[in-house]
Amino acid sequence: MGTTLLQKVWDLHSVRALPTGQTQLFIGLHLIHEVTTPQAFDTLRARGWTVARPDRTFATVDHIVPTSQRTRPFLDVLAEDMIASLERNCRDFGVRLAGLDDERQGIVHVIGPELGLTQPGMTIACGDSHTSTHGAFGAVAFGIGTSQVRDVLASQCLAMEPLKVRRIRVTGTLPPGVYAKDVVLTIIQRLGVAGGVGYAYEYAGEVIERMSMDERMTICNMSIEGGARVGYVNPDQTTFDYIKGRPFAPAGEAFDRACAWWRSLASDPDAVYDDDVEIRAEELTPVVTWGVNPGQSIGVAEVVPSGREPGTDPAAVRDALEYMQLQPGRPIAGLKVDVAFIGSCTNSRLSDLREAARVVKGRRVAPHVKALVVPGSASVKEAAEREGLDEIFRSAGFEWRAAGCSMCLGMNPDKLSGDQVCAASSNRNFKGRQGSPTGRTLLMSPAMVAAAAVAGQVTDVREMVN
């Protein structure tokens, strides 16, 4: 009987069974950022502990950084305090930091892969729920809270409970205009926002196998929105080709040895899963969320539900529609948008910007729409500028910003105001998520956001590109 990648990686990193029955798991890479670490470092100081493995720890700044005016000190004194605190902690504890002016700076889940820090077969932890992104490489990557950040800093270990594995096979061929984002939103809609609790999601099937690393990262990134703390794809040649030549990747013969080891970690063909699900790609269309969690979505050609559909909770639908100010039965297409946001750890990589630019090229943002593109890292920004994407966006009326989490989460100057409707390539449409307590978020692919920006309303991107 074969073994899954999750089990292989878990066993390799198990230190011992703790007296409580939890597993003490060694963490191969700890990524840290400014928001979820200051209290953890304070505890280290108070208890006289050091960082156990600074060589396995890497820091950057992303959540609170402004994406336009970046002069220090920041106007926001609280943000300045946080970034200064991370700089001091990294200095005092010997942790590498890609700070604000560093060419490696960016969203932590964009730069880890980009620098070659993220590799197959690692256990990875970060004080951010979207750490599942790194699973795209065949790593086992957990989002953790600040007390667990303290544990990893002090001991390079976590006390964890084992996970079951659900394989999700996406079979067939994706129709044109349907992207990785649509695939993962469909998975969440079908399995539910709590469907993955207790599971790691293994994404498989020919659609996943044909995907680029950027697309696989989009899928794994949103595992947590389906309740799965961990999501992964088995490493293959696409993975190895991506990693080769990156700053922290093994080189020369070491790279060949690494590939052999990485390959051996993939789930065995006869591996046994706790659950197995198939999604047929031919059935998929561009997806838009209409509600207040990422599972509340419909195809762009569909109408807003009423709560009377089988399997829906009428009270939850009513509550969501009231917040979103939407009438049941109205088509989602044609809904006016005020803001268009392309960015976030889900969809801010070069291929995302290319797809959005393909829609935008030669067109103009609708006059009533505020539109912005926020590259996921300084390096994505530079690469996009090298191929002229910034010019396409700027001349269409988009703002072209510096790297950060930006409008995904309302912790920096980029926020919605009032009850604005935002077409967003990010990952959460929770009430108040984008920084205004009444702001309304519609999640969709970056190409769909670009289409909405141009049309000034939710629009089927398939009608704009061919």
Next chain:
Amino acid sequence: MQAERITSVRGRALPMRGDDIDTDRIMPARFLKAVTFDGLEQHIFEDERAGSKAASHGHGIHPFDNPHYAGASVLLVNSNFGCGSSREHAPQALRRWGIRAVVGESFSEIFFGNSLMIGMPCVTATALEIRELMDRVEERPDTIIAVDLARGVCETDGYSCAVSIPAAARDAFVTGAWDTTGLLLERYGEVDAVAARLPYIKGF
């Protein structure tokens, strides 16, 4: 470091109805802009509490503003509570507000783990049992609820139900092993041995 042993929690309760209550709702992101957790309890559900106050036709008073529930130590919730962002600020705020245990239909894994790390047990019961507990507390806010981790029961005057918690988490609470850093730092030689067998640690 030996943490406090937590075998049971007893006190008044606060019912917070709704599935999929995410941590952005519990603690809006702007309050994460601080280098300590101090004072977070003042901002629990801040935006929706303000919304409830503003809505003339609304759903009435928010449970965290209801004076009948002031001083509650048991939080009653429905399914998938604490989903979304990994921000520990959410359970930290609840605990600082006075919550010592959460009884619900189900929890997001990260919220459950964060709560374990700060000594706030999250236990589950069925939807029917949660509804019964919530109804009773809404009817009589002075109802005392006792959550017994060792016996796995939740009791109140005239009603009791079984509650579940994974065995490892239960043992961590009842033996005082929930503050894990000390535990993880013991026998560090074994950690080094694991690192030594991982090819990526030494660059392949």
